[in-house]
Amino acid sequence: MTPEERDALAGEYVLGTLEAGAAREVERALAGDAELRGAVAWWEAAFAPLTSFAPEEAPPPDLWARIEAALPGARAAPQRQGFERWRFDHWRPNPWRWLALGSSAVAAGLAALLLLRPAPEAPLMTVLLTNRDQPAWLVEADRGGALRLAAVNRQPVPPDRVMQLWALPQGATAPTSLGLIAPEAGQYSVSTTAIRPSPGMLIEITLEPPGGSPTGRPTGQILFIGRLSAASGS
């Protein structure tokens, strides 16, 4: 790559016009390429005055609490024990909103499963939520690439649409398809080598045309979404 190409690529990356795959390649290259890092930093500084275009706006008041809760090793309040403690340790990375499962049977069942499970190879788990924060699917994943889903609150799918499962590893910009889930299915299992389930990975189910997304990327509404976290303290 000539210095000119590198500078132009870094400029496009900072500008944000690169298509997702190309942006991800730049991000990968950044770690080992000091010149590219320098070029990106130069453009960020050059364009910094343009950030004054966006009017300042106060974020939602609970946002800091959400961020703090999602930080690795977030401390649980000391008096919390058992299920309460697990909730506070493991539900925080939820990408949408604080999850208040309360005393639902789903939560109790999950908690029992977690408490009974031996610690060493902690599975990864999450509950996919609807856009109203209703639990819809339990997800269990192992780090080798197997995922198991069980519906806890089956919802009708329009007759001309299918559900498609996706995973988005942290740091990735494009999700990977993990297949189609039949509308009437209450369970779904898949084993993949395309991604390695890890804490923080987003799992989502979108509504797609028959046969799945024609583009290889989600095209329809996100029905359910959740973020994997380790089932034992980490």
Place this chain on the structure above:
Amino acid sequence: MAAEPDLARLLGAVAAGDRGALRRVYEAQSARLFGLANAILRDRDAAADALQDAFLRISQRASQYDPTRGAPAAWLAGIVRHAALDQARLRGRELPSNDPALGDAAVAPEALERVSASADGRKLRECLEGLEEKNRHGILLAFIHGLSHSQVAARLSLPLGTVKAWIRRGLLQLRDCMS
């Protein structure tokens, strides 16, 4: 808002694992950064998710911030903009490039006036004004509203290849002008 040297010092403390320092960065910068994310996403829930992702990245990557290469506020803005762009892609949502409100602020003369409030801003403004009008509009739309090449093309009614080439040429002209 924390002064720049203070932010740089706080980022050093964040890199060392100081949660309190991260919180002070948040308190000093969250309104500015949330505004940036919302200018791209135009959805407060999505912008909040983007800011959350951005602060997790800030806590992980604070050690990569190099004060000799730029101001901390610019580094923070870069992380937030990319978190917002990722959020837009993740949600599989096309940004509405035909929104009539979109971009008008970006190209209004008084908006360029605001950019010139600092010496760096004056230089950037001079260099932007040296570009052909459509190159300038394309770059401003992309930076401020997160439009992709194809969205800028739709907005300016130009072929995609033309927009890519113009933005690239505009960037290289900017680089030469500002270096």
